[in-house]
Amino acid sequence: MYLLPGSLLLLIFSFSAMISCLQLSKCNNTEVTLIRNTEHLTQLALSNCTLPHLANAFFVRFEHLLHLELQHSGLSDLDDFALNGLTKLQYLSLSHNNLSSLRSWSSDPLGALTNLDLGHNVLCKLRSNSFGIYPQLQQLDLRYNQISQIEEDSFDGLSHLKHLYLNGNQLAHIDGSFFGGLHRLSSLSLQHNRIEGIEMDSFESNTHLRSLRVDQNLLSSLQFLSQRGLARLVHLNLSNNVVQQLEPSVFSKNFELQDLDLSYNNITKLNKESLSGLDSLERFNISHNYVDEIYVESLDSLVALLQVDISFNRLTTLPDTLFHVNTQLEEIVLANNRIGEISSQMMLNQNHLRYIKLSGNALSDAAFLQRLSPSVNRLSLYVDLSSNRIKSVNLSSLLHFRYVNLADNNWSCDWLVANLVRKLPTSVNFARPWTVINNWSENTTKIRGIDCIEGGSNRSIILLDVSGVPQQKPDHCDCGVAYDETNPSPPPLTWPKIPTDRFDSRSVIIWMLVAIAMAFAGLRWLRRFVDRNEKRKLGQKMLQNVYVSKVQWQPISPL
Ligand SMILES: *[C@@H]1O[C@H](CO)[C@@H](O)[C@H](O)[C@H]1NC(C)=O
Ligand SMILES: *[C@@H]1O[C@H](CO)[C@@H](O)[C@H](O)[C@H]1NC(C)=O
Ligand SMILES: *[C@@H]1O[C@H](CO)[C@@H](O)[C@H](O)[C@H]1NC(C)=O
Ligand SMILES: *[C@@H]1O[C@H](CO)[C@@H](O)[C@H](O)[C@H]1NC(C)=O
Ligand SMILES: *[C@@H]1O[C@H](CO)[C@@H](O)[C@H](O)[C@H]1NC(C)=O
Ligand SMILES: *[C@@H]1O[C@H](CO)[C@@H](O)[C@H](O)[C@H]1NC(C)=O
Ligand SMILES: *[C@@H]1O[C@H](CO)[C@@H](O)[C@H](O)[C@H]1NC(C)=O
Ligand SMILES: *[C@@H]1O[C@H](CO)[C@@H](O)[C@H](O)[C@H]1NC(C)=O
Ligand SMILES: *[C@@H]1O[C@H](CO)[C@@H](O)[C@H](O)[C@H]1NC(C)=O
Ligand SMILES: *[C@@H]1O[C@H](CO)[C@@H](O)[C@H](O)[C@H]1NC(C)=O
Ligand SMILES: *[C@@H]1O[C@H](CO)[C@@H](O)[C@H](O)[C@H]1NC(C)=O
Numbered sequence: 001m002y003l004l005p006g007s008l009l010l011l012i013f014s015f016s017a018m019i020s021c022l023q024l025s026k027c028n029n030t031e032v033t034l035i036r037n038t039e040h041l042t043q044l045a046l047s048n049c050t051l052p053h054l055a056n057a058f059f060v061r062f063e064h065l066l067h068l069e070l071q072h073s074g075l076s077d078l079d080d081f082a083l084n085g086l087t088k089l090q091y092l093s094l095s096h097n098n099l100s101s102l103r104s105w106s107s108d109p110l111g112a113l114t115n116l117d118l119g120h121n122v123l124c125k126l127r128s129n130s131f132g133i134y135p136q137l138q139q140l141d142l143r144y145n146q147i148s149q150i151e152e153d154s155f156d157g158l159s160h161l162k163h164l165y166l167n168g169n170q171l172a173h174i175d176g177s178f179f180g181g182l183h184r185l186s187s188l189s190l191q192h193n194r195i196e197g198i199e200m201d202s203f204e205s206n207t208h209l210r211s212l213r214v215d216q217n218l219l220s221s222l223q224f225l226s227q228r229g230l231a232r233l234v235h236l237n238l239s240n241n242v243v244q245q246l247e248p249s250v251f252s253k254n255f256e257l258q259d260l261d262l263s264y265n266n267i268t269k270l271n272k273e274s275l276s277g278l279d280s281l282e283r284f285n286i287s288h289n290y291v292d293e294i295y296v297e298s299l300d301s302l303v304a305l306l307q308v309d310i311s312f313n314r315l316t317t318l319p320d321t322l323f324h325v326n327t328q329l330e331e332i333v334l335a336n337n338r339i340g341e342i343s344s345q346m347m348l349n350q351n352h353l354r355y356i357k358l359s360g361n362a363l364s365d366a367a368f369l370q371r372l373s374p375s376v377n378r379l380s381l382y383v384d385l386s387s388n389r390i391k392s393v394n395l396s397s398l399l400h401f402r403y404v405n406l407a408d409n410n411w412s413c414d415w416l417v418a419n420l421v422r423k424l425p426t427s428v429n430f431a432r433p434w435t436v437i438n439n440w441s442e443n444t445t446k447i448r449g450i451d452c453i454e455g456g457s458n459r460s461i462i463l464l465d466v467s468g469v470p471q472q473k474p475d476h477c478d479c480g481v482a483y484d485e486t487n488p489s490p491p492p493l494t495w496p497k498i499p500t501d502r503f504d505s506r507s508v509i510i511w512m513l514v515a516i517a518m519a520f521a522g523l524r525w526l527r528r529f530v531d532r533n534e535k536r537k538l539g540q541k542m543l544q545n546v547y548v549s550k551v552q553w554q555p556i557s558p559l
Pocket of ligand 7: 370394396397
């Protein structure tokens with residue numbers, strides 16, 4: 001492929017008789033007419049040129065072209081026969097131009113054309129029989145135009161069309177007549193329009209439709225789904241609409257559906273009948289709605305379900321038996337609700353579960369992990385309990401999971417001090433990143449630490465890993481690590497015992513598990529990111545309670 005700007009071309013054209021692909025940018029009309037030896041040219045790509053107008057028979061010398069692109073070139077006007085002669089053309093793109101109307105542009109049908117891209121133009125209206133001269137078209141791209149009107153029979157004659165892109169237009173209503181005759185249509189993109197209503201017979205003749213995108217529209221009712229034409233749908237995206245309720249049995253005809261995305265709607269409830277009929281559904285996403293109630297049997301028909309996402313809703317409780325029929329589940333996402341309790345019964349029949357995501361809820365304990373049903377394979381289970389309200393956990397019950405994330409909970413400082421001095425396997429995480437200001441450089445540094453609560457809302461931060469912090473000068477210490485990183489069982493307590501009488505809400509304890517080599521001077525910057533609430537109170541007192549390293553721990557004297 002050759003990519004050449006402007007006038008250099010002329011030279012090359014005179015000599016290169018065998019060029020089959022040519023890509024030009026920043027060209028103009030004159031330069032295109034000077035292209036010679038076109039008999040071997042099968043691909044021509046013109047981009048960022050200045051070609052507002054194409055005269056009749058402009059491409060008639062390029063009769064061997066299979067692939068023609070003319071993009072980003074301000075094209076707004078083609079004479080009626082500008083595309084004459086392109087009888088072998090299979091792919092034509094006129095995208096990213098300024099076309100406002102669609103005509104045939106050729107006296108004979110472009111009988112070989114299978115792929116036509118007119119996206120990113122300014123088309124407003126499709127007239128009947130607009131595409132009659134492209135009888136073999138399989139893919140038609142009209143995305144990001146300003147189409148608000150589609151006349152009856154606009155797509156007439158496109159009996160081979162498989163993929164139609166109408167996303168990013170101004171359609172407000174889908175009429176029964178729009179897609180008539182598209183018998184082979186397999187995917188239809190209507191997202192990002194303003195569609196409020198879809199007529200019941202809109203897809204009557206599109207019985208091969210497998211994928212339908214109507215996300216980012218204004219749909220409030222889903223009754224259209226029960227029409228015959230949508231019976232073979234596999235992928236359905238209804239995200240970003242304003243659906244408030246799922247009428248009973250609204251999906252009863254979509255028994256081949258595998259993917260259903262209902263995220264970002266206004267749904268408040270899942271009833272017993274809401275999802276009935278979805279026998280093949282594998283991925284169900286109803287995140288970012290207002291669901292506060294899930295009826296106990298509402299997922300019972302989803303026997304093939306692999307993944308369910310109910311995050312960002314308003315759930316406070318879940319029925320214990322909610323997932324009992326969904327025995328194939330691999331991923332349950334319940335993050336960012338207001339769930340206060342999880343029953344261990346909920347996972348009773350799960351053999352395949354790999355992810356359970358519960359972050360951002362109101363859980364106050366993780367006891368359900370201890371009593372998980374034996375069918376659950378803990379070693380392959382990832383559990384996210386971050387950003388809940390857990391005060392303490394039974395550490396030994398967490399050891400045999402693939403991963404347990406416990407960051408950002410309401411840890412009691414007393415409990416942490418008494419228990420977390422043990423090194424946990426890397427599959428259990430308590431820490432979250434903190435950004436600190438480092439006096440040695442302008443940059444902020446990310447470190448990992450745990451915060452805990454003592455006496456109401458006052459927080460203290462415990463640093464776990466300061467290895468990422470750039471150091472001023474290397475220190476000399478015996479940095480031997482006492483624990484075997486690969487040993488999952490908690491090693492014996494070898495940490496210095498921290499005098500609890502000195503641990504109060506104004507203390508900051510610093511444990512350095514990894515970068516033990518820190519000079520006293522290196523601790524100066526730590527003063528800057530200590531708890532905001534306590535900042536005022538920090539001073540001599542804090543510094544008396546700073547502990548460094550497990551090997552060489554000692555109180556830091558005031559700086
Ligand atoms: C086309 O571009 C060439 C140089 O790139 C210039 O000499 C010529 O005048 C241009 N023709 C038109 C019609 O603008
Ligand atoms: C053409 O212009 C568009 C935007 O104006 C730019 O994104 C694209 O990279 C350019 N392409 C070439 C081949 O210069
Ligand atoms: C697009 O075409 C219209 C006329 O159809 C013209 O007024 C406008 O300037 C053109 N815009 C660009 C970016 O070429
Ligand atoms: C549905 O569409 C939204 C955009 O509206 C997109 O973010 C999401 O990934 C799509 N869902 C699926 C399952 O492809
Ligand atoms: C959907 O919910 C949002 C947020 O509560 C609200 O602003 C919007 O008006 C609701 N739309 C409808 C149609 O109920
Ligand atoms: C569900 O949809 C939301 C919003 O589009 C997306 O962020 C999330 O990743 C989806 N969930 C899954 C499991 O794909
Ligand atoms: C902690 O969990 C272990 C293993 O699950 C269990 O044997 C032990 O009884 C639990 N301890 C408490 C106090 O619940
Ligand atoms: C700050 O960060 C930038 C990019 O991460 C790095 O190039 C620069 O050397 C850093 N400056 C100091 C003083 O560490
Ligand atoms: C928490 O800190 C505030 C001031 O930041 C103080 O007034 C309050 O007494 C402290 N609470 C406890 C329990 O120490
Ligand atoms: C966190 O725990 C403290 C007691 O340790 C309690 O007063 C506070 O309300 C808890 N916060 C939340 C958000 O549950
Ligand atoms: C950190 O730098 C600021 C100015 O950038 C200075 O005021 C402060 O005293 C320094 N802190 C320490 C502990 O050196």
